[in-house]
Amino acid sequence: xxxxxxxxxxxxxxxxxxxxxxxxxVSLNREDILTRLGVKRNLQxxxxxxxxxxxxxxxxxxxxxxxxxxxxxxxxxxxxGQFLVLSAGEHKDRVLTHAxxxxxxxxxxxxxxxxxxxxxxPRRFGGITSAPDMETLLRLRWSKLGPxxxxxxxxxxxxxxxxxxxxxxxTLLDQSVIAGLGNIYVDEALFAARLHPTRTPASLxxxxxxxxxxxxxxxxxxxxxxGGSSIRDYLDGKGERGSYxxxxxxxxxxxxxxxxxxxxxxxxxxxxxxxxxxPQCQFI
DNA sequence: ATGGGATCCTGTGAGC
DNA sequence: TGCTCACAGGATCCCA
Numbered sequence: 001x002x003x004x005x006x007x008x009x010x011x012x013x014x015x016x017x018x019x020x021x022x023x024x025x026v027s028l029n030r031e032d033i034l035t036r037l038g039v040k041r042n043l044q045x046x047x048x049x050x051x052x053x054x055x056x057x058x059x060x061x062x063x064x065x066x067x068x069x070x071x072x073x074x075x076x077x078x079x080x081g082q083f084l085v086l087s088a089g090e091h092k093d094r095v096l097t098h099a100x101x102x103x104x105x106x107x108x109x110x111x112x113x114x115x116x117x118x119x120x121x122p123r124r125f126g127g128i129t130s131a132p133d134m135e136t137l138l139r140l141r142w143s144k145l146g147p148x149x150x151x152x153x154x155x156x157x158x159x160x161x162x163x164x165x166x167x168x169x170x171t172l173l174d175q176s177v178i179a180g181l182g183n184i185y186v187d188e189a190l191f192a193a194r195l196h197p198t199r200t201p202a203s204l205x206x207x208x209x210x211x212x213x214x215x216x217x218x219x220x221x222x223x224x225x226x227g228g229s230s231i232r233d234y235l236d237g238k239g240e241r242g243s244y245x246x247x248x249x250x251x252x253x254x255x256x257x258x259x260x261x262x263x264x265x266x267x268x269x270x271x272x273x274x275x276x277x278x279p280q281c282q283f284i
Numbered sequence: 285a286t287g288g289g290a291t292c293c294t295g296t297g298a299g300c
Numbered sequence: 301t302g303c304t305c306a307c308a309g310g311a312t313c314c315c316a
Contacts, residue, residue, distance in 0.1 A: 079309045123293045
């Protein structure tokens with residue numbers, strides 16, 4: 001389940017593989033992945049054909065490939081999405097199921113595709129879309145996101161928590177409040193900040209907000225350098241797994257002992273998500 | 285206006 | 301061993 005660290009690590013792994021490369025051919029095997037992002041299919045994905053990759057951007061869990069002529073391919077991995085670069089040989093040998101879109105690309109001078117970029121997504125909670133330029137993508141989609149969790153300031157966190165009546169868990173999962181946190185890192189951040197997931201943001205003391213801010217920044221930074229958390233499906237652009245899952249304190253550990261105090265970790269659905277916390281360390 | 289619930293979808297693993 | 305079925309999750313839509 002890719003969250004900010006996984007998408008950022010993916011972005012970094014794709015930069016050396018894609019920058020300056022040209023897309024020669026695109027094959028789209030499922031048209032409905034184009035509409036899953038809630039944007040009308042008013043632009044053909046095929047527009048990216050012949051595009052040369054200028055930059056890879058990220059906001060929250062969203063990734064965007066910007067071409068030299070301005071066109072943009074926006075990607076959301078959903079739950080099980082993967083964006084893989086394969087050599088021609090690998091692409092020929094491997095049987096890839098759920099490969100919904102495949103780009104052939106290579107160096108602009110060659111005109112011979114040497115590699116394949118594959119978007120696969122078994123559960124199809126993800127999607128791709130295109131835009132004529134970054135400005136349009138920002139206006140249509142990314143403007144609806146809160147600030148990116150990696151660059152979140154303490155002041156902004158305090159401001160966006162102050163009036164909320166929802167639980168902390170629901171608030172932090174809301175991408176329009178903060179972009180990039182998902183079920184894993186919300187649970188991990190709340191544990192690190194010793195805050196119970198069902199607390200209301202309005203009940204937080206200034207010190208709590210400080211701890212939460214520090215926890216979010218620290219955990220995300222560590223997870224990015226560890227290559228993210230590979231639970232089931234997540235792979236980076238080279239097809240490699242992230243190692244941060246071995247360092248989870250609470251996520252996926254319900255019924256096990258808290259690594260801080262030894263109390264058995266509890267689990268329940270909060271904001272319709274499986275939530276794990278330590279009843280001793282995390283105060284209501 | 286706001287939040288909660290249903291919905292989409294398929295691979296995995298527990299249980300019989 | 302093989303089958304069934306609940307479960308996992310992000311974002312969107314609908315309704316209270």
